Amino acid sequence: MIEIKPRSSERETAVLVGIINRWQDEEKSAEYLDELEFLADTAGSDVAKRFTQKLDVPHPKTFLGSGKMDEIQSYVKEHDIDMAIFDDELTPSQLKNIEQMLKCKVLDRTNLILDIFAARAQTSYARTQVELAQYEYLLPRLTRMWTHLERQKGGIGMRGPGETQIETDRRIIQQKISLLKEKLTKIDKQMATQRGNRGSLVRVALVGYTNVGKSTLMNRMAKSEVLAENKLFATLDTTVRKVVIDNLPFLLSDTVGFIRKLPTQLVESFKSTLDEVREADVLIHVVDISHSNFMEHIESVNETIGEIDGQEKPTIMVFNKIDLYKHEEPEVIDPEEELEERYWTLEDWERTWMSRMNGNAVFISAENKTNMDELRKTIYKVVSEIHSKRFPFENFLY
Incomplete structure (x- = not known):
């Protein structure tokens, strides 16, 4: 049982609720609830306990079975819990029934994410x-x-x-x-005009799962002051800055982070925000290498990029937060070599299968400015190729 954290007068307490089924096993469910707890913390809530139940499909009236709902009801009443947060979207009738039963505020993942976006x-x-x-x-x-x-x-x-x-x-x-x-249609037209007025400079867009360090990287590259903190969806508005590497100018944009189970309503209303990605010449896909399920994050981002026809764009894979990664058995190219448990060196990273992704992979720590020179060289190489085609008479300058 998870102990209840000290209650703050400014923070609400919550319980998390999820299901385990053939599409979402126990390990996957735990991972989703970890993410949901991070969302709750970002919104300003302390999680007291988690509840899960094995179900092929959610109960049409109360999401979970009656026995599990009785257990949650008793816990909520006994510990004076402010809200119950469900990992999946609830139907209107489920919301109504659960609220009447638990006698507390009931949110689903969609409502929680909407609340964070509103804040x-x-x-x-x-x-x-x-x-x-x-x-x-x-x-x-x-x-x-x-x-x-x-x-x-x-x-x-x-x-x-x-x-x-x-x-x-x-x-x-x-x-x-x-x-x-x-x-939104009017604003979209205005933003399209603004993008058109930026001239023919090569456009580079930072993409990635939420909280992977895109804003921190933006600050390092553009010497700007974009909000960067260890919270989900720290920034929603696209930020565009002009960056120059060895006299080669280009535009760098920081976009909203992606997340699994992103509410349909937000996907639709934020489609225009993704125009920065759609119209970019180069994508920098930032990955939090310290996260245990970074591969699924990569797949989630690639899926979204595919939906806006951006999968064919030149992409630089940037594996960030290498300073936070630690593993006992590195998956190096040479399986016979064993490395003791320690933080990996750049040489270790360069010998992994990840170094061969897309032909352009760089391992960095944006926070500690580790290997940033190598990233700049890689960006310069990719951008200069596009720039030379766009401005053939300026080749001698670069």
Whole structure:
């Protein structure tokens, strides 16, 4: 049993709920709940306990079986838990039934991510995108929201339109959604014009799973001050900076991080944000090599890139946070050589299968500025090839 952490007057307590099935075994479920706990911490909640149950499919009324729900109900009541967070999206009826049973706030992964996005959005564009996603999520849940509106006092999952616009009827909500879509369309056109006005400089986009260190790398490369912290979705707005390496100029953009089980509403409303990726000439795929499931993160990012037809773009694989990686049995090319347990050297990394990915792989620590010169050389090589084709008469300058 996980001990309850000391309760803060500013932070809510929560229990996490997930399922184990043939598509999501016990190990995978634990990993998803780890990520969900990180999301909860980012939103401002302390997780007291986790609950899981083996089910082929979620229960249509309460997500979990009655016995497990009774167990959660007893724990929530005994420890005065503020909320229950479910790892998968709940239907409107499930939300209503579970809330009535647990007598506490109930969120699913979608609602939690929407809440984090609402708190993190800084620009008018990002706020509009998040607001649209919130309304589309809340629309089928209006009945439930009306029923419980009088006892909602803010907190995680209640930011944005939940407290101000839900009192309106479905017709007005739909009108609001239409207006937000029109506003986004106008902003998209303005941003497209801005991208067009940047000239013909080669465009390089940082992509990767959330919290892999893209913003830190952006700060190192562009000498900028993009927010970088150990939180999921620390930055939502795309940042573009001009970078020069050995007199070779190019544009570097930092994009929103990807995540598994990203809410459909956010994928749709943030599609335009991915235009920076779609229109980039080169992608720098940043990977947190210290994460135990970094390969799945790579696959998740590649899947999203494939959806916007970006898989054919020249890609530099950047394995970040090598200073945090430690392994007893390195998967080196020479299987007969054994290395004692220790932090790997750059020579160790260069002998792994990862060094051969896409023909361009670099191992760095953006935080400690390790091997940044090698990364700059690799970027220079890839960008200069594109630049020389675009500006053939300037070749002698580079």
